[in-house]
Structure formats: C-alpha cells, structure tokens
Amino acid sequence: MAALAxxxxxxxxxxxxxxxxxxxxxxxxxREAAERLGFRASAAARSLQAGRTYTVGMITTDxxxxxxxxxxxxxxxxxxxxxxxxxxxxxxxxxIREQYYLDTLLSxxxxxxxxxxxxxxxxxxxxxNLPVPVVYAFISSTDPDxxxxxxxxxxxxxxxxxHLLAIGRRRIAHVSGPEHHQSAATRCTTAAGRLAxxxxxxxxxxMFGEWSEAWGRHAAGTLLAxxxxxxxxxxxxxxxxxxxxxxxxxxxxRVPDDVALVGFDNWDVMAMACxxxxxxxxxxxxxxxxxxxxxxxxxxxxxxxxxxxxxxxRLVARESTAVTVRPAPGTAPAPPDRLAAQxxx
Amino acid sequence: MAALAxxxxxxxxxxxxxxxxxxxxxxxxxREAAERLGFRASAAARSLQAGRTYTVGMITTDxxxxxxxxxxxxxxxxxxxxxxxxxxxxxxxxxIREQYYLDTLLSxxxxxxxxxxxxxxxxxxxxxNLPVPVVYAFISSTDPDxxxxxxxxxxxxxxxxxHLLAIGRRRIAHVSGPEHHQSAATRCTTAAGRLAxxxxxxxxxxMFGEWSEAWGRHAAGTLLAxxxxxxxxxxxxxxxxxxxxxxxxxxxxRVPDDVALVGFDNWDVMAMACxxxxxxxxxxxxxxxxxxxxxxxxxxxxxxxxxxxxxxxRLVARESTAVTVRPAPGTAPAPPDRLAAQxxx
Numbered sequence: 001m002a003a004l005a006x007x008x009x010x011x012x013x014x015x016x017x018x019x020x021x022x023x024x025x026x027x028x029x030x031r032e033a034a035e036r037l038g039f040r041a042s043a044a045a046r047s048l049q050a051g052r053t054y055t056v057g058m059i060t061t062d063x064x065x066x067x068x069x070x071x072x073x074x075x076x077x078x079x080x081x082x083x084x085x086x087x088x089x090x091x092x093x094x095x096i097r098e099q100y101y102l103d104t105l106l107s108x109x110x111x112x113x114x115x116x117x118x119x120x121x122x123x124x125x126x127x128x129n130l131p132v133p134v135v136y137a138f139i140s141s142t143d144p145d146x147x148x149x150x151x152x153x154x155x156x157x158x159x160x161x162x163h164l165l166a167i168g169r170r171r172i173a174h175v176s177g178p179e180h181h182q183s184a185a186t187r188c189t190t191a192a193g194r195l196a197x198x199x200x201x202x203x204x205x206x207m208f209g210e211w212s213e214a215w216g217r218h219a220a221g222t223l224l225a226x227x228x229x230x231x232x233x234x235x236x237x238x239x240x241x242x243x244x245x246x247x248x249x250x251x252x253x254r255v256p257d258d259v260a261l262v263g264f265d266n267w268d269v270m271a272m273a274c275x276x277x278x279x280x281x282x283x284x285x286x287x288x289x290x291x292x293x294x295x296x297x298x299x300x301x302x303x304x305x306x307x308x309x310x311x312x313x314r315l316v317a318r319e320s321t322a323v324t325v326r327p328a329p330g331t332a333p334a335p336p337d338r339l340a341a342q343x344x345x
Numbered sequence: 346m347a348a349l350a351x352x353x354x355x356x357x358x359x360x361x362x363x364x365x366x367x368x369x370x371x372x373x374x375x376r377e378a379a380e381r382l383g384f385r386a387s388a389a390a391r392s393l394q395a396g397r398t399y400t401v402g403m404i405t406t407d408x409x410x411x412x413x414x415x416x417x418x419x420x421x422x423x424x425x426x427x428x429x430x431x432x433x434x435x436x437x438x439x440x441i442r443e444q445y446y447l448d449t450l451l452s453x454x455x456x457x458x459x460x461x462x463x464x465x466x467x468x469x470x471x472x473x474n475l476p477v478p479v480v481y482a483f484i485s486s487t488d489p490d491x492x493x494x495x496x497x498x499x500x501x502x503x504x505x506x507x508h509l510l511a512i513g514r515r516r517i518a519h520v521s522g523p524e525h526h527q528s529a530a531t532r533c534t535t536a537a538g539r540l541a542x543x544x545x546x547x548x549x550x551x552m553f554g555e556w557s558e559a560w561g562r563h564a565a566g567t568l569l570a571x572x573x574x575x576x577x578x579x580x581x582x583x584x585x586x587x588x589x590x591x592x593x594x595x596x597x598x599r600v601p602d603d604v605a606l607v608g609f610d611n612w613d614v615m616a617m618a619c620x621x622x623x624x625x626x627x628x629x630x631x632x633x634x635x636x637x638x639x640x641x642x643x644x645x646x647x648x649x650x651x652x653x654x655x656x657x658x659r660l661v662a663r664e665s666t667a668v669t670v671r672p673a674p675g676t677a678p679a680p681p682d683r684l685a686a687q688x689x690x
Contacts, residue, residue, distance in 0.1 A: 058433075069414065076435050085449055088403075088433035090421050104430055213618040239618070246620075269614075273558040273584070275591075 056296065057087045057105035059098060059126070061117030061139065066267065067285060071116045071138050074289025078297070084111070091117070102126055112296045115139065116289070121182050133299035137292035138285065140308055147299065148308045149292040153183055156281040156313030157190035160234050160262040163279065163315050167323050169232035169260055171203035175219040175244060176236025179208035184236050187264065191234055203230040211236070216243020217250075224251050231259060232321075238263035238270035238280050245274050245320065261320040276319035283313055401641065402432045402450035404443060404471070406462030406484065411612065412630060416461045416483050419634025423642070429456070436462070447471055457641045460484070461634075466527050467493075478644035482637035483630065485653055492644065493653045494637040498528055501626040501658030502535035505579050505607045508624065508660050512668050514577035514605050516548035520564040520589055521581025524553035529581050532609065536579055548575040556581070561588020562595075569596050576604060577666075583608035583615035583625050590619050590665070606665040621664035628658055 056079055060068045076086050087110060089101035105113060115126055116137040125141045126134060133147075140148035164172055174191055176184040188206050195201055204223055209215035216235065220243070223230060235241035241263030245255050253259055255276060263271060266282035288311055295305050401424055405413045421431050432455060434446035450458060460471055461482040470486045471479060478492075485493035509517055519536055521529040533551050540546055549568055554560035561580065565588070568575060580586035586608030590600050598604055600621060608616060611627035633656055640650050 065414075069410075072433075073435060076433070080435075083449075085453065086433050088417075088421070088431050090418060090425075104428075108430065239614075243618075269584075273588075 052111050052300070053109050054083060055085050055087060055108065055110045056293075057089060057101075057108075057110040057113045059089045059091050059101055059105075059113065059115050061091045061093060061098065061115060061119060061123065065118060067118045067138060068116050070285035071289040071292070074286035074291075075114055075116075075137065075293040076289070077286070078290045078293035084297075093117075098126065102130075106131065111300050114292055114296055115141075116292075133296060133304060135292045135296040135299065138288050144308070145306045147295055147304060147306050149288050149295060150308055150310050151283040151285075151288060152310035152312050153186045153283075154190040155310075156264060156283065156315075157187040157234070158194050159313060159315040160264070160281050161191045161194040163317065163321060164232045164234065164260060164262060165198055167260060167321055170200060171230045172200070172232045172234055173204045173223055173228065173230040174202055174206040174234050174236075175216060175223075175240055176206065176208055177211040177240070184208060187234075187236055204228040209240075211239055213239050213243035213246070216240040216245075217247040218243070220244045220247025221251070224248075224253070233259060233261050235261065235263050238265045238267045238274070238278060241278050241280070241320075242270050242274045245276075245278070249275065256320050256323050260323060262315075263320075266314075266316050271316075271318065274320065276322075279318045279321040280316055281313050282316050284311060287311060397456050397645070398454050399428060400430050400432060400453065400455045401638075402434060402446075402453075402455040402458045404434045404436050404446055404450075404458065404460050406436045406438060406443065406460060406464060406468065410463060412463045412483060413461050415630035416634040416637070419631035419636075420459055420461075420482065420638040421634070422631070423635045423638035429642075438462075443471065447475075451476065457645050459637055459641055460486075461637075478641060478649060480637045480641040480644065483633050489653070490651045492640055492649060492651050494633050494640060495653055495655050496628040496630075496633060497655035497657050498531045498628075499535040500655075501609060501628065501660075502532040502579070503539050504658060504660040505609070505626050506536045506539040508662065508666060509577045509579065509605060509607060510543055512605060512666055515545060516575045517545070517577045517579055518549045518568055518573065518575040519547055519551040519579050519581075520561060520568075520585055521551065521553055522556040522560075522585070529553060532579075532581055549573040554585075556584055558584050558588035558591070561585035561590075562592040563588075565589045565592025566596070569593075569598070578604060578606055580606065580608050583610045583612045583619070583623060586623050586625070586665075587615050587619045590621075590623070594620065601665050601668045605668060607660075608665075611659075611661050616661075616663065619665065621667075624663045624666040625661055626658050627661050629656060632656060 058072060058075060060072070072088075079086055087105060087108070089105065091098040091101060102113075110132060112133045112135070113126070113130070114135050114137055117139055119139045122140045122142045125143045125146055136146060136148040138149070138151065140146075140150055161172065172191075172195065174188055176188055178184055192202060192206070204226070207219045207222070209219060216239065219240070220233075223233075233241070233244050235244055241261050245261055248255055248259055255261055261278060263274075263278045263280040266280040271278040271280045291309065291311060295309070298305060403417060403420060405417070417433075424431055432450060432453070434450065436443040436446060447458075455477060457478045457480070458471070458475070459480050459482055462484055464484045467485040467487045470488045470491055481491060481493040483494070483496065485491075485495055506517065517540065519533055521533055523529055537547060537551070549571070552564045552567070554564060561584065564585070565578075568578075578586070578589050580589055586606050590606055593600055593604055600606055606623060608619075608623045608625040611625040616623040616625045636654065636656060640654070643650060
C-alpha cells in the first residue's frame with residue numbers, strides 16, 4: 001500500500017503532519033494515498049462535539065482469540081478512520097479483571113466502550129448506569145435495551161442448507177459442537193427447519209460433541225458404522241468439517257462425490273488445508289466490528305440504537321461442494337445468486 | 346478465576362474500589378483474589394515518577410495475527426500488573442498508517458511504545474529520535490542500539506534436532522518455508538550444524554517451499570518419490586509438519602514408528618489435530634511480550650537495555666516422537682532433561 005504514494009516513511013510522516021520541506025505535489029500524493037487508505041474522518045466522527053477525548057475502550061471478555069481479533073480489527077478500522085484511539089483491555093473471562101479495566105477506562109474518560117468476546121450465551125451487562133455508551137459486538141447483553149451487533153447465525157445455517165439443496169443433495173446429516181452452546185442449537189434448529197420446508201429431515205439424528213477435528217473424525221466413523229445413508233454433512237464448524245473429511249476419506253468415501261461438506265466460520269487455515277478445500281459459512285466478523293464501532297460513534301453523538309442488530313452471513317463455495325448439479329425430479333433449486341437470505345434486523 | 350473470590354461482578358467492583366457496604370472479610374477475599382490475579386503494581390511500575398500518563402502504545406507492523414497476539418497478551422499482562430493502559434494500533438504493514446499512529450500516540454503523550462509483528466527480516470526503526478523509549482518485540486530493529494526482544498530460533502532448532510537424536514534417529518530430513526525468510530534460513534543452518542556436530546548430515550537436501558500444509562504434503566511425496574532414506578523430518582512449522590504427516594500416512598508410512606516428526610510454533614490447533622499429535626518447538630511468545638514490557642518499564646525509569654535480547658525455546662514432546670529409544674551403537678544420547686540448551690543473551 002505504501003506503493004500508492006511511493007515515498008519513504010519519513011516523507012509520508014512529514015506530508016501528513018504538514019511539516020518539513022517537500023514539493024507540493026509530493027505532499028498531495030501522500031495525502032491522497034492516505035485518503036484512499038481510510039484516514040478520512042468519517043461523517044459521524046467529524047460531528048463529534050468538542051470536549052471528547054476521542055478515545056474508545058475495547059474490552060474482550062475472553063482472551064483475545066480467533067473470533068475477537070477480526071471484530072477488533074473491524075472496529076479499529078472504523079474508529080481509526082474517525083481518528084479515535086482505542087484502548088485495548090483483555091478481560092480473560094474474569095469478572096474481577098473486567099471490572100478493574102472498566103474502572104480504568106472510565107477514569108481515563110473514554111467516550112465509549114465496545115465489549116466483545118466469544119460466549120455461548122448472552123452475557124450480563126458489564127455494569128449498570130455507565131456514564132458512556134456501550135456497544136456489544138459478536139456477543140449480546142441480557143438487557144434488551146443494550147445495543148448489540150450480532151451475527152445472524154440462522155441466516156448462515158439457512159444458506160448452508162440451501163447450498164446443499166441447490167447441488168442436489170437430499171440426505172443431509174449434521175455434526176456440531178456442544179448442544180448447550182447457543183450457536184450449536186441455533187444452527188441445528190434452523191437447518192432442520194429449512195429442510196422441513198423442503199419436505200426433508202436430517203438423514204441421521206443431529207450429533208453434538210465438541211468444536212474439534214477429533215470429534216469430526218469420530219462422528220464420521222459413527223455415521224458410517226450406524227449405516228446411515230447420507231450424501232452431505234452440514235458441520236457446525238470448519239474444524240469439525242475437516243475431521244469429518246478425514247474420517248470419510250479414511251473409510252474410502254469421496255468428498256464431494258459421495259458426500260458434500262459445508263463448514264462454518266470460514267477459517268482460512270482450516271478451510272484451505274482441508275482435503276478438498278472446504279465450502280464454509282463466513283460470519284463477516286470484521287463487518288460486525290465496523291458496524292459496532294459505527295453504532296458506538298452514533299451513540300456518542302446522541303443517537304443510540306438500542307436492541308440486537310443482526311448481520312447476514314456469506315457462503316463461500318469451495319471444492320467440498322463442487323459437484324455437477326443433478327436436481328431431483330420435480331425440484332428446481334434456486335440459482336446461487338438467489339440463495340442469499342435477507343438479514344433479520 | 347472468579348471462583349477464587351466467589352463473589353459477583355458487582356461485589357468485586359465495589360471491593361476493589363473500596364466503595365459500597367460489605368463485610369470486611371468479603372472485601373479482603375476479593376482483594377486477595379485480585380492480588381493473586383496479578384493486579385499488583387510491579388516494582389518497576391511503582392517507581393515510575395509522577396507526571397507520567399501511565400499509558401503505553403503498542404503498534405503491530407502487520408495485521409494482528411497468530412504471532413502478534415500472544416506477544417500482545419504477554420505485554421498487556423506485565424503492563425496491566427503495573428497499572429499501565431495499552432493503546433493498540435494496527436499498522437497493517439503500511440508505513441503511512443504506522444507513521445500516522447506514531448503521531449497519534451506521541452500526541453497523547455504515551456510513556457513508551459512497543460512495536461511487534463511478524464517480519465522475516467529486521468525492520469528499520471519506526472522513527473529516529475523519538476521522545477519516548479521504544480522496545481521491539483518478536484521483531485528487531487536494524488539499528489543495533491534499539492532494544493529488541495527476540496526468540497532464539499537457533500536454540501529451538503537445536504532442541505528439535507537433539508530431541509530426534511535422543512530418540513535414536515540419524516537420518517533426518519528438513520522441510521521448511523521460503524528460503525529467503527530469515528527464520529527458515531536460521532532453523533536450517535542451525536539444524537545442519539548440530540547434525541554435523543554429531544558426525545551427521547541431512548538425509549536429503551533441505552526443502553524450502555511455503556508455510557503451508559499443502560507444501561508439507563507435497564514435500565513428503567517428493568522425499569518418498571526420490572527414494573531418500575529418512576527416519577525423521579524436522580519441519581519449519583507445525584503446518585508443514587501436519588502436511589508431512591498426512592503425506593506420509595497416505596503413502597503407508599507410520600508416524601512415529603517409521604518416521605518421527607518435529608514441528609515448530611507449537612500452535613495448539615495444528616499440533617493437537619495432527620495425526621498423531623505433534624512434537625513441536627514452542628517460542629514462548631507470551632514470555633517475549635512480558636520481557637518486552639518489563640524492558641520498556643525499565644527504560645521509562647531511565648534504565649534502557651539497548652541491543653538484541655534472545656530468549657530460549659522449549660520443546661513440547663508429543664506422540665509424533667514417542668518411540669522407544671534405541672541408541673545406535675557407541676552413542677549415548679542425553680536424557681530429556683538435559684536437552685535444554687542455554688539461552689543466548
């Protein structure tokens with residue numbers, strides 16, 4: 001991206017600060033490159049009143065991990081464009097630590113707070129009656145008046161099932177994580193509902209275990225050993241799907257010819273290393289982070305948006321479902337570009 | 346960890362703030378739990394002079410990723426214990442963005458800056474003549490007077506080879522990432538040197554490719570197709586090692602009985618899902634982060650430690666090297682607890 005301006009770091013710094021001597025066209029080139037990179041005050045940020053600290057606190061309730069990172073990146077993207085600085089606090093799933101950080105952020109007079117993390121269920125509000133706005137990202141507060149930006153996981157499960165139906169699969173099994181995880185329950189219930197809408201049901205009772213490859217391998221073996229007749233598996237995560245792929249291959253089944261596979265998360269490392277590469281549901285976590293930051297900026301400007309805001313998923317098709325479509329007699333699957341369900345908002 | 350104190354979030358907050366009414370023993374229990382969790386001002390932080398902002402900036406030069414996260418967590422751990430707050434800035438490998446963030450941090454009068462990220466080679470200093478101390482973590486500055494905390498990758502490669510020698514392997518192949526990456530070059534050269542010290546050489550010319558499972562699978566196939574006689578592979582990363590394991594198994598070779606495997610990174614997701622679970626070199630990135638934070642606090646207190654500081658690696662043994670030791674005649678491998686090389690400092 002530095003190639004956009006083709007200048008040294010020092011020159012870029014001088015140009016952006018309006019310091020130092022340089023040709024006007026150089027300064028202009030750097031500024032234009034910076035604009036293209038997103039260093040432009042957003043409309044929301046420009047309208048912030050004076051007296052703000054232009055600082056936002058971000059608290060992760062679990063250790064910063066695979067799910068919270070893209071959310072943070074997205075939020076940082078939106079806030080940075082508005083020239084807000086981000087204080088990062090890692091709560092490590094520890095209420096004492098979280099309250100300590102909350103006090104630290106408030107004593108530093110942050111303009112607002114984003115709370116993110118991975119949690120199976122809605123969480124209690126970080127604290128009642130905070131003096132600054134709070135937005136929950138990827139997790140939700142149990143208080144429906146709080147503002148939460150969430151992934152519409154039902155939309156993701158619907159897209160997964162519709163994709164498998166569209167490639168002609170009718171005997172779909174489901175392997176997922178722990179049944180008490182809300183994500184696992186939502187994905188399973190939604191998938192079953194979508195199948196019912198097509199006059200179908202799961203090809204085997206849904207299997208709940210853990211979010212691991214080992215469980216996926218085990219589940220594939222169990223499905224085969226029990227003699228279930230299935231031509232596709234919708235998996236609750238990419239790790240599970242990869243385990244299923246390995247288990248099926250070890251038993252001589254071909255993916256996708258005999259069994260098509262769809263995962264969930266679109267975790268590039270897993271999806272690309274899977275044999276064959278894995279079709280998966282992408283939750284657009286960066287988009288969740290950006291939306292949360294935008295809503296926080298709006299709330300700081302006196303325009304809060306209480307309630308739960310759901311964002312759609314996206315299906316990323318790869319070889320694990322790359323088969324010739326042979327629709328069953330009498331069915332007419334929707335073409336791929338019509339598979340996208342509308343977001344619930 | 347909340348179980349340490351066994352109180353609600355609200356109670357913990359009140360106890361730590363000295364507010365609200367509660368029994369003295371409850372307040373004491375929460376405070377003791379907080380102490381055990383590390384909320385104790387470190388000696389270095391306590392001695393900070395007045396007038397500080399107690400704020401540190403952390404800039405990642407690449408997008409926050411798998412390597413920079415544990416470094417950040419470690420640094421945040423040390424700084425948080427000293428009650429310093431952390432501004433997070435994501436440079437995204439973009440000099441313009443980096444300079445912009447540097448200006449932002451300086452305008453907010455941070456007490457110091459940690460620069461981290463993943464980079465194949467040493468990087469230029471973020472800026473000359475900064476008014477606050479800078480410590481580089483996991484990456485190094487090209488200016489030898491800067492303070493950098495680094496992983497002793499040579500130590501890691503030495504431990505990998507010594508572990509394979511200790512379990513009786515003598516025909517060791519090496520598969521790694523791009524040859525122009527300093528990490529790949531260092532690990533290869535060190536491993537070759539350690540083998541030479543045992544009167545051995547690689548069982549096949551070292552193979553350089555990319556940091557992926559696909560490359561590992563391909564390399565395993567090539568090693569077998571070329572008829573190389575090898576009983577172990579030291580891999581430049583866990584992803585490569587996992588690919589090698591899959592490639593060997595597909596060709597009917599048993600791991601570890603026929604071929605023992607050692608990876609690098611100790612990335613839990615990869616190492617545990619590998620069949621069999623993978624022995625790997627752990628770079629202790631959280632330790633790197635903590636050490637960098639400690640050095641930054643010392644520098645803020647007027648005690649800088651210029652130069653490159655290397656920290657040792659740790660070998661984590663799992664099933665991919667779990668074989669009965671059959672030492673070759675005339676050799677006496679060191680017992681496992683003597684395998685640890687001394688850190689270079």
